[in-house]
Amino acid sequence: MELDFLSAGFLSALFAIVLIDLVLAGDNALIIGLVARNLPKQTQGKVIFWGTFGAIAIRALMAILVVYILAVPGFMLAGGLALVWIARKLLTPEPNAGADHLAKAPATTFAGAVRTIVIADAVMGVDNVLAIGGAAHGSVLLIVLGLAISVPIIVWGSQLVIRLVDRFPSVILLGGAVLAWTAYSMIVREPLLAMWFEAHPATRLVVAVLIFSISLAPWYSERLSEHMKPLVVLLPALLIWMLGFEVAASVWKVQVDYLLARDEGEYLLEGLRWIGWLPLAALFLWTRERLILRSVRAVRSTPPS
Amino acid sequence: MRLIDRSPRAANAVRTVSPSGELFVASIVICMILASFGDAVDPAWIGEAGLEFAIFDFGGEFSVLAMRHWHLLQLMLAGGVIAAGIMVLRIVAGAFFRPLEPAAPRDVEKVPINL
Secondary structure: OOOOOOOOHHHHHHHHHHHHHHHHOOOHHHHHHHHHOOHHHHHHHHHHHHHHHHHHHHHHHHHHHHHHHHOOOOOHHHHHHHHHHHHHHHOOOOOOOOOOOOOOOOOHHHHHHHHHHHHHHHOOOOOHHHHHHHHOOOOOOOOOOOOOOHHHHHHHOHHHHHHHHHHHOOHHHHHHHHHHHHHHHHHHOHHHHHHHHHOHHHHHHHHHHHHHHOOHHHHHHOOHHHOOHHHHHHHHHHHHHHHHHHHHHHHHOOOOOOOOOHHHHHHHHHHHHHHHHHHHHHHHHHHHHHHHHHHHHHHHHHOOO | EEEHHOHHHHHHHHHHHOHHHHHHHHHHHHHHHHHHHHHHHOHHHHHHOOHHHHOOOOOHHOOOOOHHHHHHHHHHHHHHHHHHHHHHHHHHHHHHHHHHOOOOOOOOOOOOOOO
């Protein structure tokens, strides 16, 4: 999709890239500090400069590469599915935040320190570049502009970012929503599925709700009461069930719309589509209840130490 | 390790988010789903059902069908407007219904009525 410079679409994509960059940014300052802490003072300055430069260069290179990889049929779908998982992971609460990082051992040489910083940034930035690659709509200019805005903020203004998300945690929720929206637009833009979506327009809504129900699950499950918690599994499962029938109808060339059904088999299939999930949902709820009861009994029967 | 993990509030955003911030993002998500709905429905079907003036073509550009062309910034703006509208409605409704609630029997505001 070609976006005109400074059009609403261009600015929206730029905003999405900067937001995704900020919420998924790795803690470069901490890694650089950890890696360089045992080096001599005069080398530390050089390590900080070349480490930061290498990290920015590798990030830009990866992001541009992702734009070209996403043009290959199939990768847009895979990238969209990966973004759903990334959005879900972003919103999942982290009770031990800050306990883990990639650079555990300090480096002893200049080259080793720079290499550790660049590799750590590349590993941390995989989700980030995938997301901004998807949000860029194939525009390298958008990627470069987005990185030019967000990287200096992350490298030199990390405290500012931390204070912003600490004061307004809703920025993280917004980031999750934008990631889910990017995932939806990537999946419906997939060249292999474009014709299918054109023939089944209603499935776009099902796909959108499915993506939001999976990626935003950590958020709405926090607000659900205990007896409503199974909805976190049942809602996406029901949408996948419905989508599965549409896919099966296309693959095996059967009619799942009761208005267009021609024989008994197709009417049965339609019935299965609308009420066949009920016994499965009941089985899931029964199994869940049994497991909860079993764990409660196990806790009660354990003698206090 | 992500940068946001340095802030315990941001790392647990789903628990620490303010009600107004949550309402704002929820409104944006609803707008996104409405936009995908506009993308999914066939305008001809809406016309056949006779709904184009009732629901979907309400105000031309601001209809659900037109939302399929909206970009992220437009969806965020619409989400912000919806969130602000709901907040105002909550305040107005609260101001209207609060005087209707009876005060506690031993409350200072309770007017003593001796029959």
